[in-house]
Amino acid sequence: MKTARLLLILASLSLLLTACGANGLYQVTLITDGEHQLTGAYPGDLLMLGGKATLLPDFTLQGSLHLVSGQLDLHGQVFGDVTLLGGKLTLGPSACLGGNLNLGGGTFHPSPGSVIEGHTHTGSGIPLPDLPEQNATPPGGTLLNALLFGLAAAFLTRYFPRSIARVGEAASRHALVSGSVGLLVAVVGISLLVTMAYTILLIPISLLGLFALGLAAVFGWIGLGATAGNLIGRVLNRPLSPAKSAFIGTLAFVLVLELITSLPLVGDLLGIIVAAIGLGAVSLTRFGFQTFIPATE
Amino acid sequence: MFALLKSRNIPSLFGISLFVGMMAAGYYYNLTFVQLGLEDLGTRLLRLSATAVARDMALLALLTCVIALAFGRWMTRQGWGRRFRRKMQLSFGVIVLQSALTFMSAWLNSETAFLLWLAGVSFALGVGVPVMFSLTTDLVPVRWRGWAATLVTALAYFAAAAFSGEWRFETFRQISLLLLLAGLPAIGLLAFLRHPWLDALAAQHLRPEFAIGRFTRGGVARKQFFGFIIAMFGIYFVDSLGFLRLLKTPLYMQSAWQSPDFDIRLFIAATHVVGAMAAGALYTSLRLRPLFLWVVGIFALTHLQYSFHIRVEAESGVLSMPMLYALAVSLYTVLNFAIWADLSTPDTIPFNAALGVALSGWMATFLSTGLAIAWSGHLSLERHIQVVDSLAMLFFLALLVFAFLPSRKTEAA
Numbered sequence: 001m002k003t004a005r006l007l008l009i010l011a012s013l014s015l016l017l018t019a020c021g022a023n024g025l026y027q028v029t030l031i032t033d034g035e036h037q038l039t040g041a042y043p044g045d046l047l048m049l050g051g052k053a054t055l056l057p058d059f060t061l062q063g064s065l066h067l068v069s070g071q072l073d074l075h076g077q078v079f080g081d082v083t084l085l086g087g088k089l090t091l092g093p094s095a096c097l098g099g100n101l102n103l104g105g106g107t108f109h110p111s112p113g114s115v116i117e118g119h120t121h122t123g124s125g126i127p128l129p130d131l132p133e134q135n136a137t138p139p140g141g142t143l144l145n146a147l148l149f150g151l152a153a154a155f156l157t158r159y160f161p162r163s164i165a166r167v168g169e170a171a172s173r174h175a176l177v178s179g180s181v182g183l184l185v186a187v188v189g190i191s192l193l194v195t196m197a198y199t200i201l202l203i204p205i206s207l208l209g210l211f212a213l214g215l216a217a218v219f220g221w222i223g224l225g226a227t228a229g230n231l232i233g234r235v236l237n238r239p240l241s242p243a244k245s246a247f248i249g250t251l252a253f254v255l256v257l258e259l260i261t262s263l264p265l266v267g268d269l270l271g272i273i274v275a276a277i278g279l280g281a282v283s284l285t286r287f288g289f290q291t292f293i294p295a296t297e
Numbered sequence: 298m299f300a301l302l303k304s305r306n307i308p309s310l311f312g313i314s315l316f317v318g319m320m321a322a323g324y325y326y327n328l329t330f331v332q333l334g335l336e337d338l339g340t341r342l343l344r345l346s347a348t349a350v351a352r353d354m355a356l357l358a359l360l361t362c363v364i365a366l367a368f369g370r371w372m373t374r375q376g377w378g379r380r381f382r383r384k385m386q387l388s389f390g391v392i393v394l395q396s397a398l399t400f401m402s403a404w405l406n407s408e409t410a411f412l413l414w415l416a417g418v419s420f421a422l423g424v425g426v427p428v429m430f431s432l433t434t435d436l437v438p439v440r441w442r443g444w445a446a447t448l449v450t451a452l453a454y455f456a457a458a459a460f461s462g463e464w465r466f467e468t469f470r471q472i473s474l475l476l477l478l479a480g481l482p483a484i485g486l487l488a489f490l491r492h493p494w495l496d497a498l499a500a501q502h503l504r505p506e507f508a509i510g511r512f513t514r515g516g517v518a519r520k521q522f523f524g525f526i527i528a529m530f531g532i533y534f535v536d537s538l539g540f541l542r543l544l545k546t547p548l549y550m551q552s553a554w555q556s557p558d559f560d561i562r563l564f565i566a567a568t569h570v571v572g573a574m575a576a577g578a579l580y581t582s583l584r585l586r587p588l589f590l591w592v593v594g595i596f597a598l599t600h601l602q603y604s605f606h607i608r609v610e611a612e613s614g615v616l617s618m619p620m621l622y623a624l625a626v627s628l629y630t631v632l633n634f635a636i637w638a639d640l641s642t643p644d645t646i647p648f649n650a651a652l653g654v655a656l657s658g659w660m661a662t663f664l665s666t667g668l669a670i671a672w673s674g675h676l677s678l679e680r681h682i683q684v685v686d687s688l689a690m691l692f693f694l695a696l697l698v699f700a701f702l703p704s705r706k707t708e709a710a
Contacts, residue, residue, distance in 0.1 A: 086612035180575035
């Protein structure tokens with residue numbers, strides 16, 4: 001029964017992560033090693049990190065091409081931009097670039113007859129590749145997110161009141177330590193997961209790790225929200241049940257956080273700090289299973 | 298720190314500022330002039346072979362280690378750990394000697410002169426280690442040692458990383474001379490003048506909040522103390538052995554520490570500051586085992602990333618690698634500045650600091666330099682970094698095993 005409840009909670013929490021995903025669909029072809037000959041139509045972008053590839057005359061790429069390392073012979077057509085950061089890029093006589101050519105490093109050999117329809121940028125002033133922009137949050141989307149977080153908080157507080165309280169206490173009473181640990185977990189964790197993904201074989205573990213990191217961040221926010229709920233109850237001088245208090249606190253917390261992160265200049269930094277505090281509090285309390293007591297106390 | 302500000306205990310605040318200023322300047326001098334400048338002096342200006350310079354630097358490390366241990370032992374026997382004024386006078390002497398040696402360095406013209414001059418530098422460094430580190434029990438209350446170490450690390454690394462784009466001996470010599478000559482009259486006044494503030498600082502070591510180190514409350518077992526020395530030695534060794542090779546790889550230097558782009562150097566400098574701040578917060582709240590695990594774990598990950606990067610034969614550097622490196626270095630530097638005083642009392646600090654810094658830092662530098670010389674001829678960059686990574690992983694796993702072993706219930710565990 002306990003396991004089933006735990007699985008149910010994990011599944012419910014993981015649903016919240018869908019709110020963090022990019023709304024647009026992004027496709028990329030990745031070449032890291034070996035020799036390849038590509039032909040036909042490719043959607044999205046092409047990223048080359050190593051190896052050797054020949055893009056034949058009937059090859060077409062809808063997005064942009066980024067060459068970081070390796071050797072690429074292009075004879076087909078690229079509709080987006082081509083960015084050369086390292087390696088060797090050769091444009092065959094039949095090559096056609098629909099966008100700009102950005103030369104930031106590496107060696108470039110154009111053949112007579114190759115066509116570059118856009119501009120050619122060189123040096124360190126090359127524009128960054130266009131990433132698919134996340135669509136603006138639809139009207140009411142923020143409120144819906146906040147409601148979802150609030151419901152999750154009420155649900156977790158109902159079944160795991162002590163865990164949520166421990167996370168909230170660590171985040172509010174030891175914000176500096178929680179923030180520091182959260183920052184380390186985030187920076188080192190993401191670096192580790194990206195490194196694992198490079199091995200190809202460990203991609204599933206890397207994805208699982210990313211999922212766990214996201215889950216921890218969500219759990220941390222809920223802990224902070226529950227603490228905010230207690231504070232709201234005290235300020236209003238109205239005793240609320242723990243679940244109600246967590247719901248109201250988390251709802252308010254997510255809305256305020258949304259407001260803070262939309263501030264120019266400092267918004268993103270504040271968002272990162274709050275996320276780090278939540279993540280750190282979850283790490284210090286082992287997902288709320290133990291109380292964090294500083295070594296000096 | 299805010300509590301100290303609120304209490305308006307100006308002599309105490311002055312004492313902390315004095316400690317931070319002296320240690321940050323001293324560490325900046327060590328990081329730039331000694332570790333980077335002397336190599337340039339040997340190879341470019343004196344035209345010595347890379348192997349000869351590395352051998353001379355290894356000798357410098359060994360000599361510094363021996364002098365620090367001998368002088369630390371002697372200070373402890375003389376009871377100078379409790380004598381603030383004597384330590385300030387010795388610090389003044391060290392700064393005078395360092396200023397003179399730095400000034401004279403422009404006239405070195407042979408390897409013999411270089412070696413004799415290095416012996417002088419070793420003497421100044423060897424005496425400086427127990428003297429300056431033992432000022433901690435006079436100037437910094439136990440509660441603020443983590444934060445004082447944070448400030449020292451952040452200031453020294455920020456200045457070294459952001460404003461040292463060109464690693465030339467002449468530049469380092471100029472900046473170091475300026476720093477030493479600016480500090481010389483100030484330290485001279487503080488060492489020889491009498492003032493109520495200085496009298497207050499001289500008596501601070503008698504107060505329990507200064508005298509009883511954080512890890513001495515349950516009594517420090519010799520085994521535990523040497524355990525920390527071994528842990529710090531491992532960290533220094535892994536760092537030094539890896540960085541000595543990266544230092545000789547233009548791709549990784551030009552894209553990070555020696556980048557012509559100021560923004561990149563500023564990013565690394567800011568990472569050092571953030572890392573030091575995180576270390577300060579964690580040092581005061583976590584036990585030491587998790588902190589050591591973090592440091593070694595980050596080093597292992599960093600070298601793994603370098604290893605992957607070398608294997609794919611990438612032609613440009615990736616900033617995440619120096620970022621992780623800077624983070625790990627800041628974490629352990631904060632530990633190094635705080636831990637030896639927290640394992641000591643005013644009576645034991647000169648020798649404990651000498652043991653800690655000399656046996657871990659200088660001995661590791663000596664051994665790693667020697668090993669790097671032996672490997673330089675026949676070991677490829679990829680293999681070198683792989684070996685360093687394996688050592689870091691092995692060390693991480695060993696610490697992990699120790700973390701699960703039962704320990705004495707002291708704060709340090």
